[in-house]
Amino acid sequence: xxxxxxxxxxxxxxxxxxxxxxxxxxxxxxxxxxxxxxxxxxxxxxxxxxxxxxxxxxxxxxxxxxxxxxxxxxxxxxxxxxxxxxxxxxxxxxxxxxxxxxxxxxxxxxxxxxxxxxxxxxxxxxxxxxxxxxxxxxxxxxxxxxxxxxxxxxxxxxxxxxxxxxxxxxxxxxxxxxxxxxxxxxxxxxxxxxxxxxxxxxxxxxxxxxxxxxxxxxxxxxxxxxxxxxxxxxxxxxxxxxxxxxxxxxxxxxxxxxxxxxxxxxxxxxxxxxxxxxxxxxxxxxxxxxxx
Numbered sequence: 001x002x003x004x005x006x007x008x009x010x011x012x013x014x015x016x017x018x019x020x021x022x023x024x025x026x027x028x029x030x031x032x033x034x035x036x037x038x039x040x041x042x043x044x045x046x047x048x049x050x051x052x053x054x055x056x057x058x059x060x061x062x063x064x065x066x067x068x069x070x071x072x073x074x075x076x077x078x079x080x081x082x083x084x085x086x087x088x089x090x091x092x093x094x095x096x097x098x099x100x101x102x103x104x105x106x107x108x109x110x111x112x113x114x115x116x117x118x119x120x121x122x123x124x125x126x127x128x129x130x131x132x133x134x135x136x137x138x139x140x141x142x143x144x145x146x147x148x149x150x151x152x153x154x155x156x157x158x159x160x161x162x163x164x165x166x167x168x169x170x171x172x173x174x175x176x177x178x179x180x181x182x183x184x185x186x187x188x189x190x191x192x193x194x195x196x197x198x199x200x201x202x203x204x205x206x207x208x209x210x211x212x213x214x215x216x217x218x219x220x221x222x223x224x225x226x227x228x229x230x231x232x233x234x235x236x237x238x239x240x241x242x243x244x245x246x247x248x249x250x251x252x253x254x255x256x257x258x259x260x261x262x263x264x265x266x267x268x269x270x271x272x273x274x275x276x277x278x279x280x281x282x283x284x285x286x287x288x289x290x291x292x
Contacts, residue, residue: 004121018229018230018231020231021231034105038051040097049076050069058071129173129174245276
């Protein structure tokens with residue numbers, strides 16, 4: 001890996017650090033996804049191959065669940081869909097997104113193993129599933145998913161241990177609320193959408209971009225200077241909304257990702273005063289700042 005290396009980050013587990021000087025916005029590494037499925041809420045509205053939203057989609061004639069833009073997308077998806085297609089048809093319906101994703105991961109592991117690229121930073125087996133840290137309610141839901149997965153998984157396929165299946169569901173549970181910020185969230189909505197379209201070739205439809213969430217607040221603190229990342233510096237990603245206050249971010253990170261954040265922004269409560277400028281109680285703003 002040319003730009004980064006994996007290391008043990010004290011108190012947080014596995015981390016990444018820069019092996020050469022880079023700047024915010026540089027591509028540090030890229031690798032193909034291991035497996036992907038459409039969320040249940042979007043299953044009827046987006047193509048199951050290219051994930052584009054379409055008004056008219058063509059259903060798979062066998063399982064009647066997967067939908068595609070056209071024959072081109074259907075053929076492109078067939079290698080991943082063919083086992084899923086038979087499983088859905090045999091099961092009688094499409095299971096929830098977690099079960100569908102776990103099955104695709106298992107089929108990929110059976111076919112290719114857990115290393116699919118020379119650029120891969122780690123393997124699924126090396127990732128922490130945090131099952132022992134899950135709250136009681138989440139553990140109950142995970143057990144239900146595992147039970148339904150065992151009913152869904154074809155008897156003619158390789159059978160896996162409950163521990164290995166639990167590990168996959170644990171990884172999905174930890175990561176299920178993660179939407180990676182491909183571009184700096186403190187950019188304005190239109191700027192983020194433009195950069196995502198240019199670099200990652202998709203039109204962002206998240207609530208923040210669509211509703212231009214907090215663009216007025218961002219305009220107040222707009223910055224034009226670049227950010228340099230030095231050799232040996234740890235690389236971080238925004239797992240939660242950066243416009244939340246420091247204490248709120250730390251609480252959410254502890255609940256969802258099971259670590260105590262010690263980044264400079266959380267530790268020093270960076271720009272909390274600016275974020276409080278847009279805070280409201282019962283719909284009434286409690287403060288404001290003027291920037292000249």
